[in-house]
Amino acid sequence: MSEHVLELQNLTMQFGGVVAVDDLSMYVDKGEIIALIGPNGAGKTTAFNMITGVYAPTNGAIFFNGEQIISNHPQGNMKKLYQGGSAGKFPNVMVKLPDVITKLGIARTFQNIRLFKDLTVFENVLIAKHMRSKAGVFAATFRLNAKEERAMRAETMRLLEILELADLRNETASNLPYGKQRRLEIARALATEPSLLLLDEPAAGMNPQETAELTAFIKQIRDDFKLTVFMIEHHMDLVMEISDRIYVLDFGKLIAAGTPDEVQNNQRVIDAYLGVADDA
Numbered sequence: 001m002s003e004h005v006l007e008l009q010n011l012t013m014q015f016g017g018v019v020a021v022d023d024l025s026m027y028v029d030k031g032e033i034i035a036l037i038g039p040n041g042a043g044k045t046t047a048f049n050m051i052t053g054v055y056a057p058t059n060g061a062i063f064f065n066g067e068q069i070i071s072n073h074p075q076g077n078m079k080k081l082y083q084g085g086s087a088g089k090f091p092n093v094m095v096k097l098p099d100v101i102t103k104l105g106i107a108r109t110f111q112n113i114r115l116f117k118d119l120t121v122f123e124n125v126l127i128a129k130h131m132r133s134k135a136g137v138f139a140a141t142f143r144l145n146a147k148e149e150r151a152m153r154a155e156t157m158r159l160l161e162i163l164e165l166a167d168l169r170n171e172t173a174s175n176l177p178y179g180k181q182r183r184l185e186i187a188r189a190l191a192t193e194p195s196l197l198l199l200d201e202p203a204a205g206m207n208p209q210e211t212a213e214l215t216a217f218i219k220q221i222r223d224d225f226k227l228t229v230f231m232i233e234h235h236m237d238l239v240m241e242i243s244d245r246i247y248v249l250d251f252g253k254l255i256a257a258g259t260p261d262e263v264q265n266n267q268r269v270i271d272a273y274l275g276v277a278d279d280a
């Protein structure tokens with residue numbers, strides 16, 4: 001049994017003959033900010049998609065707080081096609097859908113911002129809150145539980161205040177400046193009360209000023225919400241400043257892991273990635 005908040009064991013994701021993630025093993029500990037980096041197409045988002053139940057891995061297992069939550073081995077046609085490692089190591093099959101993963105306490109944001117663009121800031125966060133509620137969105141829609149609904153509205157307001165979005169609560173999401181949309185996306189993730197927050201390129205499209213603000217913001221929410229943060233990011237300034245440890249993927253394979261100093265000085269990483277990263 002693992003004691004890590006998140007542990008991936010020999011994860012492989014194969015799309016037909018394409019091995020997107022190849023035998024990836026790694027862990028994230030409580031309170032850490034961990035970055036997953038690598039060139040375009042290295043398999044980073046695919047790794048997030050396996051952790052959050054979007055894809056069932058072709059092989060391997062995922063543990064959350066020491067408990068196995070996902071496990072699989074090549075099945076059907078994939079038995080012949082399989083090119084990853086560690087075949088035969090994971091006999092049991094355990095699959096979970098994204099909403100179940102969310103309820104366990106793992107939340108994520110996406111590379112392309114996914115908000116309800118025509119709804120207000122408040123409504124966007126309130127809907128995310130319902131994801132975690134016992135009564136669910138159905139009950140909320142038909143006002144089946146007025147007391148719970150009131151509590152959720154109050155919690156939504158409190159969250160917006162902490163994240164400095166309260167003044168914008170009645171603004172339509174699509175009218176927000178880009179940096180605030182990203183912040184709202186993170187607010188939506190936090191509304192589901194996660195203990196582990198996955199951020200997929202949170203600084204994508206941001207200018208240096210917005211990136212610097214985001215760096216401080218991620219540290220702040222890690223502390224305020226007692227989170228563990230696992231993020232994919234191309235902005236090396238942000239990654240090097242904020243990360244406790246960094247994992248580097250290249251063509252689906254883990255090529256390095258270590259502190260920012262260790263990774264920056266790793267020749268394999270320099271060859272594979274860092275030389276081009278700042279242009280990304």
Ligand SMILES: Nc1ncnc2c1ncn2[C@@H]1O[C@H](COP(=O)(O)OP(=O)(O)OP(=O)(O)O)[C@@H](O)[C@H]1O
Nearest residue numbers: 015018019020038039040041042043044045046047
């Ligand atoms: N649903 C899918 N079907 C087929 N191939 C896929 C699918 N999703 C991802 N891939 C392939 O898997 C590989 C890894 O893609 P992925 O998006 O995980 O990389 P990435 O490291 O997140 O890249 P980027 O930094 O550009 O976002 C790529 O070759 C991609 O084309």
